[in-house]
Amino acid sequence: MVIYIKEISENVFEENGRLYTRNLVPGKRVYGEKLIEHKKMQLREWDANRSKLAAAILNGMSLMPIKDGSKVLYLGASAGTTPSHISDIVGSNGMVYCVEFAERVFRTVMDLSQDRKNIAPILADARKPELYNWIEECDIVYVDIADPQETELSIRNAMFLKYNGYMLIAVKARSIDVTKDPKQVFKEEKIKLQESDFKIADIIDLNPYEKDHAMILCKK
Numbered sequence: 001m002v003i004y005i006k007e008i009s010e011n012v013f014e015e016n017g018r019l020y021t022r023n024l025v026p027g028k029r030v031y032g033e034k035l036i037e038h039k040k041m042q043l044r045e046w047d048a049n050r051s052k053l054a055a056a057i058l059n060g061m062s063l064m065p066i067k068d069g070s071k072v073l074y075l076g077a078s079a080g081t082t083p084s085h086i087s088d089i090v091g092s093n094g095m096v097y098c099v100e101f102a103e104r105v106f107r108t109v110m111d112l113s114q115d116r117k118n119i120a121p122i123l124a125d126a127r128k129p130e131l132y133n134w135i136e137e138c139d140i141v142y143v144d145i146a147d148p149q150e151t152e153l154s155i156r157n158a159m160f161l162k163y164n165g166y167m168l169i170a171v172k173a174r175s176i177d178v179t180k181d182p183k184q185v186f187k188e189e190k191i192k193l194q195e196s197d198f199k200i201a202d203i204i205d206l207n208p209y210e211k212d213h214a215m216i217l218c219k220k
């Protein structure tokens with residue numbers, strides 16, 4: 001069988017339903033992912049079962065706002081799985097400010113930043129954006145923190161967005177209200193954003209990769 005690899009957005013590749021990003025640090029893996037060579041580049045497989053952004057792309061997100069050179073504020077970096085792929089996408093002219101408040105996983109992001117100079121780890125609580133208000137204005141605010149107040153917190157962190165910047169929020173319905181139908185939760189979060197002057201560009205259901213999750217893509 002002939003398999004074609006195509007670049008579907010800057011530094012993001014697709015081959016037969018699998019995603020890859022162009023490895024910023026050739027030869028290095030971050031979470032045991034497969035590395036392949038393609039046209040003098042090394043690509044890193046991007047596992048959609050471990051990254052909600054990859055799941056959103058495979059489920060047809062209508063536009064990919066993260067590009068080569070983008071500055072990204074990433075809230076809830078955890079051990080750096082998705083941040084590492086964003087680091088590949090934005091490349092050496094971009095920057096990923098990784099906010100995480102759990103010290104154990106934060107150490108992994110610190111290690112990652114040794115090789116990836118475009119990752120800036122920030123040990124802080126995303127509910128207190130004033131703690132990291134020294135960062136530059138960003139093209140993207142990416143939020144994945146599974147908190148009942150996630151949307152409110154995202155709106156507060158939108159203070160870092162450049163004019164025309166995009167916000168991506170990975171919403172876990174069960175973290176917001178376990179008793180409600182996830183579709184109702186997504187609708188309510190969407191309304192909160194609209195009431196704060198955000199325009200919704202897309203809402204992508206992340207099934208089957210992440211049950212009862214959606215990615216909201218919006219713009220101020």
Ligand SMILES: C[S@@+](CC[C@H](N)C(=O)[O-])C[C@H]1O[C@@H](n2cnc3c(N)ncnc32)[C@H](O)[C@@H]1O
Nearest residue numbers: 076077078081082100101102125126127144145
């Ligand atoms: C679902 S995990 C993120 C997974 C990661 N985004 C990825 O795709 O690789 C959520 C992370 O958010 C962190 N978190 C939750 N609330 C936070 C807060 N208020 N400030 C900073 N980090 C927070 C948790 O410690 C956890 O590591």
